Amino acid sequence: MTGYLLRRALHAVLILIGVSLVTFMLMHLTGDPVTLFVPLDASPEDVAIMRTAMGFDRPLHTQYLDFLGGLVRGDFGDSLRHRQPALELVVERLPATLQLTFLALGFAVLAAIPLGVVAASKRGSGFSLLTYLMGLLGQSMPVFWLGLVLILFFSVNLRLLPASGRGSLAHLLMPALTIGTYSMAMLMRLMRATMMEILSQDFIRTARAKGLSERVVVFKHAMRNALIPVVTVMGLQLGTLLGGAVITETVFSWPGLGRLLIQGFNNRDMAVVQAAVFVMALMIVGANLITDLAYGVLDPRVRYG
């Protein structure tokens, strides 16, 4: 187990270095932080002075190695625009994004699993058809559109919820619903399909033949097995949710990591983008590890070595 964890940690380091390199290259390939920073009418001489002062006149590989050097010390450098350490900016916004992401994931899982289980056990019923439609709709509605429709309905028409911002629980509801709907729909469909497959297997027939109650058959024998693929996808969904956060945070003015990342990219604010992408990558790598470890709990046959 320890050896397994060590190997995974080494993989994580390699992944994070890879992510930082790709981010670095993409940022440099698509725009020049200096020209976006100075006024458009700055003279070429003034631009050159700024470029030197900001350190962007150095060769690319030197800039990248310096960045890696800083990284080892936990220093991503200062944001060009905010004039603050980039990591500080990211850490400041992390709670807002985590709050939103976990509430959305919680909503997705808590709604998806029971709905999927019931839909599978009542195959062919009206309820099953309804969940099928919900799944289809939930996965095909664009996050952006859903957010705006919710605002129009609950804020502008009904005046029930605040349209945007952060503060109370009321502020959280619409963004969490918006961001979690896709994952909910996808997990529910998966749960339903897996359950259906499992419910038609031999061991379930055996369990029923033993005279176990339907509840024990469904929830104890079938659901536990059906959860394995769902847990895998849940881990992957964290990435989707973080991606969705970028859009949802914009629609609902939620002061999180996603918006910082978008603005950082628009300004080619290298340090901010690096720090934000790094932290997001770290969360996804961590989620994947937890997912892999969760297999062991759900399926005693899984061994780490």
Next chain:
Amino acid sequence: MKRRSRTRGIRRIFSLMVVSTIIVIFVAGCGQPPTMSPSAPAEEGPEGEIIIAQGVDATTLDPNMHAETPTNNVNIQIYDSLLMRDSDGELFPGLAESYENLDDNTWEFKLREDVYFHNGEAFDAEAVKFTLDRILDPENSSPQYSHISAIDEVRVVDAHTVHIVTSKPFPTLPSQLVARQIVPPKYTSENGADHLASNPVGTGPYRFVEWVRDEKITLTANEDYWRGMPSIKDVVFRVVPETSTRMAELQTGAVDIIVNVPPHQAESLESSDATYVSRAPSSRVIFVGMVTTQPGPLEDVRVRQALNYGIDVDAIVDNVLMGNGIPLASQPVAEIHHGFDENLAPYPHDPERARELLEEAGYGDGLRLSMDSPSGRYLMDRETSQAVAGQLEAIGVDLDLNIQEWGVYVDKIMSRQLTDLFLLGWGNATFDADATLYPFFRSGQQFCYFESEEMDEKLDAVRETMDMDLRAERFNEIMGVLSEEAPWIFLHQQMDVYGVSDRVEWTARPDELIHAFDARIRADN
């Protein structure tokens, strides 16, 4: 009509101000409240709260280290500058009581006495020197550096007199000083610039209270403000990036002023009882630049004129911008800029004439050009480019339209990879034509794709002309040449559209700024 007389007024003020070495005294007598301030101070104590929603958060509350309007909107509440602009764009004395030119390269500023920063530190000549010096030090990499890099030295003469020495005549220095807000030297040196950036201390009408990043900034009235007590007690800037959400926040009464209302949604705010729309012609003009410096059809003035005749700017303004624009009068600046030639009219839409000119130039069988355009940078920019492409097709010009993200586009512009045509907007907040003409029509400048020795001489001469009347005359002559040579497809001057709650009284300004000091909460609320 009203606007025209205002423009003349602006010009008169300009000529009064900068003319050679005559002392211009703005406020006679000392100690009494400045009579030219556009807002009368509140009679009673400040009351109530207004919430202003912008699309992005301030990036820093250090006013010398950014060049962004949304950030400036917060900073102008906290800080003051030596000179300020009223809602018509006219200059009035800020922290400087008066100024004069000692010679073409030396300016003397007399500073207001008895002004204090929010922390009690006195405002004096040292503060002015400290502020300008930190912008001028390349080590600080201030994006405002290039705006005042013509300043050689800032000299403290006495506690309330400053000399600014420039390396060459710099007639637009007063305009440039409007956007250089003064920071407290002692506080800044003791605590560091990083501290100032999130704990701002100025001399302005509002004191800083709290900043929750990407969420809101809260300010409260500075009751000792030297221009008088603000009328509104608390000012909150909220960040609402998505336009539709901003609209919803205004419609539900959660915010009082919103920026950048999309043209097609303005009507719904106008027809509501709870909101109204305030518009101002902005200092930004939108145009299609032409690369005339490479061999090709655009070298020929007839082709360039044909493209102008081929475009129906009125139709673009009416249908794409829903009326929120003013066609350019076949010159690169708008009426609010010093140097605008009021005798010039927009190119008429005349596709017949356009086809004739193309035929004469040898392109009767049609012409293929490429055009670059940003997306999401200016009001309806992509839609405008598409309309231009559609209209040019009607006169036999096929456009390869290349629409791209702003960061990519800027890179292309700065590395001079533009070919044929490019859509661009140019905001000129100095209100003087030089800041538009020089970068675009002086050979060797970053944006210059129209080179002529005659033009270079004219632009160099006017750049160092300190007499404002003579300056206007010289600008007018240049406008005449440009109108004829048509180095741009002249499109329109952008209109800024704001949504305002009915409980608040506020008027949009041409410089995109929102001064809470000038806003009022209506009595019946």
